[in-house]
Amino acid sequence: MLRALDHPYAYAQLVADRLKKGIMVVSVDQNGKPNVMAASWGFFGYQWSRPVYIVPVQPPRYTHGLIAQSGEFVISVQPESMDDDMLFSGACSGRDVDKFQARGLTPVAMPIPGFKTPGISGALLHLACRVIHTAGAKPLSPHTFFFGEIVGAYADALP
Numbered sequence: 001m002l003r004a005l006d007h008p009y010a011y012a013q014l015v016a017d018r019l020k021k022g023i024m025v026v027s028v029d030q031n032g033k034p035n036v037m038a039a040s041w042g043f044f045g046y047q048w049s050r051p052v053y054i055v056p057v058q059p060p061r062y063t064h065g066l067i068a069q070s071g072e073f074v075i076s077v078q079p080e081s082m083d084d085d086m087l088f089s090g091a092c093s094g095r096d097v098d099k100f101q102a103r104g105l106t107p108v109a110m111p112i113p114g115f116k117t118p119g120i121s122g123a124l125l126h127l128a129c130r131v132i133h134t135a136g137a138k139p140l141s142p143h144t145f146f147f148g149e150i151v152g153a154y155a156d157a158l159p
């Protein structure tokens, strides 16, 4: 059962601590099929007075095209017991593997009208984000920075 957080950054330290190892970035294709990848880059802040999570994704990732096409992503911050799922999601591509099926992951819908991307059930918390801006990081890195307005923040398996 998801519980809306009082503030999108209520657990910012937890998210930052988990980012050191890697968190899970969920996206969907045009048929609503979810994919997940690991990310250990990520940033919090405000832009146009809106709470934002920035996820840097390299263009070759399958996730890159999915986020660009859907304009959405979900950050699911997994507990340590799911770190192997996170590492798996960072070791193969959704172009080749249905990672949800391969790891027995269950999608959990974000309770936001019209929002298509699920989180991963059993994560500590989820940040549902709509892309409001993108920026390239060249020449220092090839990543695209997707600036996602946090339109929903939910506790899931938080103790």
Ligand SMILES: Cc1cc2nc3c(=O)[nH]c(=O)nc-3n(C[C@H](O)[C@H](O)[C@H](O)COP(=O)(O)O)c2cc1C
Pocket (backbone or CB within 6 Å): 021, 022, 035, 036, 037, 038, 039, 040, 041, 042, 056, 057, 058, 060, 061, 062, 063, 064, 086, 087, 089, 090, 091, 092, 093, 094, 095, 143
């Ligand atoms: C711990 C870890 C952290 C990672 N961090 C990032 C990241 O911040 N940005 C990125 O583009 N790729 C990152 N990767 C690589 C992607 O997760 C990996 O290329 C993944 O297979 C892409 O999946 P996809 O093709 O289904 O999108 C990371 C991988 C691991 C294992």
